[in-house]
Amino acid sequence: MDYISVIQFAEKYGISERTARNYCAAGRIEGAFLTGKTWNIPADAALPPKGKKKISPLLARLRDEKESRLKGGIYHHTQIDLTYSSNHIEGNRLTREQTRYIFETNTLGITTDDTRIDDIMETVNHFRCIDYIIDHATDRMTEAHIKQLHSTLKTNTSDSAKTWFAVGDYKRLANEVGGEETVQPKDVHRHVRNLLAGYNGLEKVGLEDILDFHVQFERIHPFQDGNGRIGRLLMFWQCLQTGIVPFIITENLRLYYCRGIQNWGNVNGFLTDTCLTAQDDYKALLDYFKIKY
Secondary structure, rough: OOOOOHHHHHHOOOOHHHHHHHHHOOOOOOOOOOOOOEEEEOOOOOOOOOOOOOOOOOHHHHHHHHHHHHOOOHHHEEEEHHHHHHHHHHOOOOOOOHHHHHHHHHOOOOOOOOOHHHHHHHHHHHHHHHHHHHHHHOOOOOOHHHHHHHHHHOOOOOOHHHHOOOOOOOOOOOOOOOOOEEHHHHHHHHHHHHHHHHHHHOOOOHHHHHHHHHHHHHHOOOOOOHHHHHHHHHHHHHHHHHOOOOOOHHHHHHHHHHHHHHHOOOOOOHHHHHHHHHHHHHHHHHOOOOOOO
């Protein structure tokens, strides 16, 4: 049998080394044993469960409607609005109506001479990312999950044909966001690992914790492209996981959202107020569909 170290186990599941050691010491990792002062953990050992996780009425409804492919419900509405809004922030030219048509019929509908294949592919792929999140919302977020989302988002796009572009993996070339430097490629894994360990180690997660994670993720900018969309997908995941009402950053909130990220750490209220406004919009949907929150 192959064994891994505490550090490797912690990195694999996005937890702190201290937490991993505590699991070993408490006998919660089957097959782990000490050699001197070093823990040996089976390579295929699973993360100890925290007990049965309760899911929110929203997540339960999303899963039911996803399974039945119900049209006109909260799942249908969320898929279209979140995909259109998040893609639009990043320059996707498809209209909301085109986005809706692709989701509902799996065909293109009306196109124009400047319709880009990448816009279509990333729209279809974004739908699949949301499905992945709904399926895995109760899982502890790991680097593997984050990379899978990126792989799904970028599959069969023009970026995937570029030799220097790592689909489903961290960036190979340094990049900037909004004229600001981001973490160097060689340091991305360490920064994301530490970000996940800090987040997963929280006893109770609040909206501010989710926003702080989002800002830090965007400042790391771990992928060559797609960071904004992956970051917003992760916020949706975190909200479903914690029972916090999700929010969708729409076009009318875009500038406030960008300002909020830029000023986070100095004036946190900019981003918080923007997301609370977006949350109110989603609450109105939940009220309409009679989903408790």
